[in-house]
Amino acid sequence: MSYKNILTDFRDGICTITINRPDKLNALNQETINELHDAFEAENNDPDTKVIVITGSGEKAFVAGADISEFADFSVPEGEQLAANGQNVLFDFVENLSTPVIAAVNGFALGGGLELAMSAHFRVASDNARMGLPEVSLGVIPGYGGTQRLPQLVGKGRAMEMVMTAGMIDANQALNYGLVNHVTSQEELLPLCYKIAGKIMRNSSVAIGAAIKAVNANYKDGVNGFDVEIKEFGNCFGTEDFKEGTSAFLEKRKADFPGK
Ligand code: COA
Numbered sequence: 001m002s003y004k005n006i007l008t009d010f011r012d013g014i015c016t017i018t019i020n021r022p023d024k025l026n027a028l029n030q031e032t033i034n035e036l037h038d039a040f041e042a043e044n045n046d047p048d049t050k051v052i053v054i055t056g057s058g059e060k061a062f063v064a065g066a067d068i069s070e071f072a073d074f075s076v077p078e079g080e081q082l083a084a085n086g087q088n089v090l091f092d093f094v095e096n097l098s099t100p101v102i103a104a105v106n107g108f109a110l111g112g113g114l115e116l117a118m119s120a121h122f123r124v125a126s127d128n129a130r131m132g133l134p135e136v137s138l139g140v141i142p143g144y145g146g147t148q149r150l151p152q153l154v155g156k157g158r159a160m161e162m163v164m165t166a167g168m169i170d171a172n173q174a175l176n177y178g179l180v181n182h183v184t185s186q187e188e189l190l191p192l193c194y195k196i197a198g199k200i201m202r203n204s205s206v207a208i209g210a211a212i213k214a215v216n217a218n219y220k221d222g223v224n225g226f227d228v229e230i231k232e233f234g235n236c237f238g239t240e241d242f243k244e245g246t247s248a249f250l251e252k253r254k255a256d257f258p259g260k
Contacts (some may be wrong), residue, residue, distance in 0.1 A: 001042065005032040013050040013079055014197045015043045015057070016190070018057050025064035026056040028112045032067075037089045044097045047259055050205055051197035052097070055104035058114075059186060062105045062129065063113025068138065083143030086112070091145045096121040096216060098209030100200055104193045105129045105180060110168070115144035118153060118179075121212060125180040126189040127169040132168035152219060153204070154179050155235060204241035205259045 003046045007018040017039050019026040028036075034056075043049040056062040071082055094101055094116070103109075103120035109131045117123050117131070119121065125131075133142045133150065141147060151159040154177040162169065184192050200208065210232040217228035236242045238260040248255035 001038065003030070003035045003221070006035050006039055008043070010049065011064040012194075013048065014194055014203050015046075015049045015051075016051060016053045016055065017043070018055050019063055020057040020113075022056075022058035022060070023066065025061035025108060026058070026113070027064050028066040029067035029070050033086060033090050037093060040090075040094055040097060040101075044099045047205075049099060052099055052101045053104050053190070053193045053194075053197065054088060054094075054101060054116070055106050055190065059107065059128070061107040061113070062103070062109040063116055064108045065111030065113050065134070066144070077139075079143070079198055079252075086144045087100065091115055091119040095121075095145075096212075098207075099199075100196065100208060100212070102193050104189050105131065105171075106186065106189055108168075109145070110134055111142065112144050115146045115149065118149040119145065123174075123180040124182045124184070124189065124193050125174060126186040127171050128186060129171040129174065129183075130168040130169075131174050131179065132166065133163050134166040134168075136163065137166035148219075150179075184213060203253075204239070204245055204257045206239045206241045206243075206257075207236055210236060 005019065005021055007020050010014045019032060021027060021032065040052065043052050074082060101120040103117035103123040105117050105123055105125040107128055109117045109129060111134055114131050114133055126148040131148045135142050147163065150162065158177055169177065171180065174180045175183045182192060214225065214232045217223050218225035241257045244257055245255045
């Protein structure tokens, strides 16, 4: 499929999705959000894609937020619809994919940009990255899950300070906060993500999908994560990957997972 605002590149089991509006610092307009949905869905359904890396084009920004020009004159119902639709189509959607998603945060990740990075399963940043939720400086609040995911990742007090001040933190502070897992140079950002992806790909993709579901269950209202873990654990025993993984261990050979 060809897209107007994003690029996709597949090699060696890894799909890199690049948001490609560098002149707008990769701001997320509706069209880009819809294209991202389609690309994530297609890659998640492709058994050859084992890991998805999401990044921004250019050296300045991952994503500098939702496209402010699109919603500046919205009414109350339109604002609510914007947040609901975005969460449904992209942010919750990405978090719940069974294919691992790594955000390669290569510059500004602000507002919807940080919210997108936080929807990914984990984050790696380049040393020029700057992250924040500046929405209250615009008279609005984060609407793409930021008020929920930032406290989950950095703790309530730090999240409150970041949201209230609308300030940015640099890559090292994000590392210190646990918002990103690694910081590296701009040149090494994608290679490091691919190296981590390589480690992930050695394992059972079916088990990884089940693990994502179980971990996410801890953050869902009315869902008991321990119960989900028990169910997903049990389901693994019916998979070909489990048979291959355990046989390979007992036969002292490397597992070759069929991904089923
Ligand atoms: N929505 C729409 N356009 C945006 C944007 C956004 N969130 N962020 C940046 N852009 C556009 C700018 O309008 C500008 O476009 P123009 O050249 O047509 O005028 C272009 O991207 C470059 O941005 P600019 O502000 O000139 O770059 P800078 O280096 O001076 O500043 C930022 C970089 C990130 C500090 C600044 O762009 C910014 O504050 N952006 C908004 C961040 C924000 O509030 N995001 C949350 C939205 S809810």
